[in-house]
Amino acid sequence: MRAFRLTAYDAPPSMVQMDVPAPKPDELRLQVAACGLNFADLLMMRGTYQERVQPPYTPGMEFAGTVDAVGASVTGFRKGDRVAAFAGQGGLAEYALCKAESCVKMPDAMPFTDAAAFLVAYGTSHLALAHRAHLRPGETLVVLGAAGGVGLTAVEIGARMGARVIAVARGANKLAVAQQAGAEICLDSGADPFDLRAELKALGGAHVIYDAIGEPLATPAMRALHPEGRFLTIGFAGGKPPAFPANILLVKNLSVIGLYWGGYLRFAPQIMAESISTLFDWYENGHLRPHISTVLPLEDALDGLQMLRERRSTGKIVITI
Structure with missing residues (x-):
């Protein structure tokens, strides 16, 4: 089979020919049809992700395909089933192994293609907004990085949950995508000058901040929160995690809430399963539509990773196999 293999951190993966792997007793083997790219894939390839995978390995943490072989102890799946998987690695190949539980x-x-773009982005935003922040109808939700892979799903889900959504992104094209996803108000972070705190204060402040960027937007957004506001820290695509003044958190009774979606697979899989079930119901009823800006074949996966690195995409980039 063909597979992209990373042999060292910070080195580009290359296409190789390798044997099709056999599943362990608790694994499925998928014939991969599509693999969604995530910012976390870039961090993992640099060795800076919270879960380190030692090279050599095949990148691609989420993918979808058809069950090709079933491990001896696996129940509930059979050959030919169409499944989506969050495996952490392996998706940029013609065949991939994954734990049945994932x-x-x-x-x-x-x-x-939709399935490969679905689990991480929608799962992250739904658990963050519904389970962690308890977003309520009528509240104001501010999404930083609102046109990115997870940010755009936060806009869509926030609007579905009845919030007033303010999207913050760079450039008119990205803001137009966020508006189509349900944002009521759009703010261009590329404007010069741009005072996010003042802009949000003028709009009445915020109850929940959804932040996949980090600084320089995180701190001014936090300062625009209402008392008892909630700040969701999702990721640091801007490269710098926020360092909030604790006295402001104290005086305004603010909550800073972390969300690492993949961790729920280990310590609370039932919560993750219930969330995914809700999201699939919303999808089947036409309430969610993944925004896939770019679809590329496996041989062009490096181009897709570079687009992600340079933030030239909106929504998701999907690699088809």
Whole structure:
């Protein structure tokens, strides 16, 4: 089979020919149809992600395909099932192994490209907004990095949950995508000058901040929160985690809430399963539509990773195999 293999951190992966692997007793082997790219893939390839995978390995943490072989102890799946998987690695190949517990059966009408763009982005935003921040109808949600892979799903889910959504992104094209996803107000972080705190204060402040960027937007956004506001820290695509003044958190009774979606697979898998079930229901009822800006074949996966690195995409980039 063909696979992209990373042999050292910070070195570009290259296409190789390798044997099709055999599944362990608790694993499924998928014939991969599509692999969604995530910012976390870039961090993992640099060795800076919270879960380190030692090279050599095949990148691609989320993917979708058809069950090709079933491990001896696996129940609930059979050859031919269409599944989406969050495996942490392996998706940029023609075949991939994954723990059965990290796989879910797809809705019948869901294309593989949608499934490969679905679990991480929608799962992150739904658990963050519904389970961690307890977003309520009528509250104001501010999404930083609102046109990115997870940010755009936060806009879509926030609007679905009845919030007033303010999208913050760079440039008119990205803001137009966020508006189509349900943002009521759009703010261009590329404007000069741009005072995010003043802009949000003029709009009445915020109840929840969803931050996948970090600084320089995080601190001014936090300062625009209402008393008892909630700040969701999702990631640091801007490269610098925020360092909030604790006295402001104290005086305004603010909460800073972390969300690492993948961790729920280990310590609270039932919460993750219930969230995914809700999201699939919303998808089947037409309430969610993944925004996939770019679809590339496996041989062009490096181009897709570079687009992600340079933030030239909106929504998700998907690699088809």
